[in-house]
Amino acid sequence: MSYRIAAACLLASVLAACQRPDAGHPARLDTSANAAAMTPNAPLGLPPLPAADGDPATPARIALGRKLFMDRRLSHNNTMSCAMCHIPEQGFTSNVLATPIGVEGRSLRRNAPTIFNVAYVRELFHDGRESSLENQVWGPLLAANEMANPSTQHVTEKIKIMADYRHLFEAAFDGRGPTVETIGAALASYERTLVSGNSRFDRWYFDRQKNAMSSAEQAGFKVFSGKANCIACHSVGEKSALFADGRFHNTGIGSRGGSAQKHSVQLAPGLVVQVDDQLLQSVSEPAQTDLGRYEVTHNSAERWSYRTPSLRNIALTGPYMHDGSLATLEDVMAFYQRGGIDNPHKDPLIKPLHLSAAERRNLIAFLHALTGDNVEQLKNAARAEPLDKEIPQSNFNQQ
Structure with a gap:
């Protein structure tokens, strides 16, 4: 259910205050012509990773994808990044809101799913409407209530004139500049690195470490x-x-919406108030089907x-x-x-x-017991500087 725009904007600004924009920081990417293709290792408990659509990832593409993921300027009004809904410190989702808030405080109807292990997901979004990460990343970029860009060309032309992206796409994609394909491939390359396994369960169940889980967990x-x-x-x-x-x-x-007489509304982390349904309806947009x-x-x-x-x-x-x-x-x-x-x-x-x-x-x-052992590493990597250092080399196989 949508709440007043003013309240939504306030919450969005609180979240935004926690984000570090990358604007204005020149990227130091691996532009070596001999950069080896890299694929994340599958940790204990996870199957081999599916092959990516198109060309394999390289360090330069992964670093470029991370930069795009964190950049608020990819939204129409320069306020929203991918990381504003998929917050690294909150499990690459948003623990604060049931459903995220997009551009200008516009409410979304669905929860932001975590992108941990998204490389394994074959039918993306909650309803499975996309089949590749390269295509999926464009959904939020173009959605009117998320990043609100009017077209793919608007995004590509905007990136082309950003000084800190100059030559980065060309270096990462063999001379190709920002296009629908290269932007999608860069973002997908980064998201495929968010692989997390080797949990205590994995060590107990697959590696037969008898004491890896407690008796209650077993x-x-x-x-x-x-x-x-x-x-x-x-x-x-x-x-x-x-x-x-x-x-x-x-x-x-x-299947049965609108039946509650009172709703819990979280105004800030740890601050929840109960609001009568009638009052909430009076200040809300109609619920989206x-x-x-x-x-x-x-x-x-x-x-x-x-x-x-x-x-x-x-x-x-x-x-x-x-x-x-x-x-x-x-x-x-x-x-x-x-x-x-x-x-x-x-x-x-x-x-x-x-x-x-x-x-x-x-x-x-x-x-x-299902929490992976590298969660902190992936969180810290997402925020790391410089941009060519964020993916730990131990996470990859050289090919």
Whole structure:
């Protein structure tokens, strides 16, 4: 639901104050003609990375992509960057807002998904409407309520006249300047480096380190893979685990909007007020409809179905669900404990769990064991200077 523009702008400015713009800082990129192609290593617990569309990444392309990712000038009015919704310090999502705020305080209808391990996602966005990162990155750049650029040409021409991008594209892409293809490839190259595994679960399950997880976490995995049957959608293989099945499911969220009489509105981190529905409606735009996967397929059976998110780093990436309506893992647990929300198309896998209090605590403990061991490294790399140093070389195989 959208709130008053003034309040939204205030929240956006608070978030903006936490961001360091890259404008005005000349990039020091690897422009060596012999720069080796690089692909991230797949850490323990993750399968080999899928091949990128088009040319492979190089250090120069990755560094250029990071610069673009952090640059507010890529939005129409120079205020929004990719990192304003996918905040490195907040699990590459936004822990502050259920749904992000875009240009001029315009509200978005869906939660900002984390981009940890996005290299493995084959159907992107919550509804799966894009199939490659190179194409996906243009969605936010052109969306009227996100970065609000009027066209791809507007973005490319804008970058061409920025002094600190002079020659960077040419150096990274064999003489090619900023185009739809090279901008998409640079951003995708950086996002594919955000690979995070080797969690305590991985060391316990795949590397057979008996003490890598606590007894409560081990009991939680038994619930996860047994009584609660979370594993039916958040799959675990013999040699690796994406904790996502790549499919779309209807849990009921989104099927019944506007039923709450009071709403929790977060004014700032740690400051939440309860607002009556009638008052909120009086200062809000009409709620945007959201039919999930149906909007892509027009298959009525897929109304309110959304892509299964990975559970890796889940303790860092709240709020949860496609609309950010569940603030904590405890809220998510309570939602599934009662069997989701009934509607004609609810997935038959979603049933009341009948878990005891101890089983619920153990299950949540297990979810905390899915945090990768390089989260801090990736966060620090995102903010690093100079721009040719942000990706640790140990993260890559030379090819």
